[in-house]
Amino acid sequence: MKEQLIKAMQRNQFLNMMYMAKDGQVSKRRIKIIKIGSDSFQAYCFNKQAKRTFIIDSVLVVVPVLHKEREVV
Structure with a gap:
């Protein structure tokens, strides 16, 4: 992890x-x-809108956030 x-x-x-x-x-957090x-590790948590410290062994899953851009037609 x-x-x-x-x-x-x-x-x-x-x-x-x-x-x-x-x-x-x-x-579930977005960080x-x-x-x-x-x-x-220290991360900015967008859910709490603050810096937080997390224990690595307590992380169950991490998935990168994929940004999709919208097209204007």
Whole structure:
């Protein structure tokens, strides 16, 4: 998982993430990674509109956000 997070940070990608909190609640977040440590990472969370620290082992899934541009005809 850590390698996937590092690649996303290097590519400056936005991610959709499923995350399990300490109390066992699962949440879906849209994030942009700021920095990665040994067992946690800091990211801007668009859901909470603030910087948050996440534990890498608590991340269930990350998927890059794909932007589709609309055409004007």
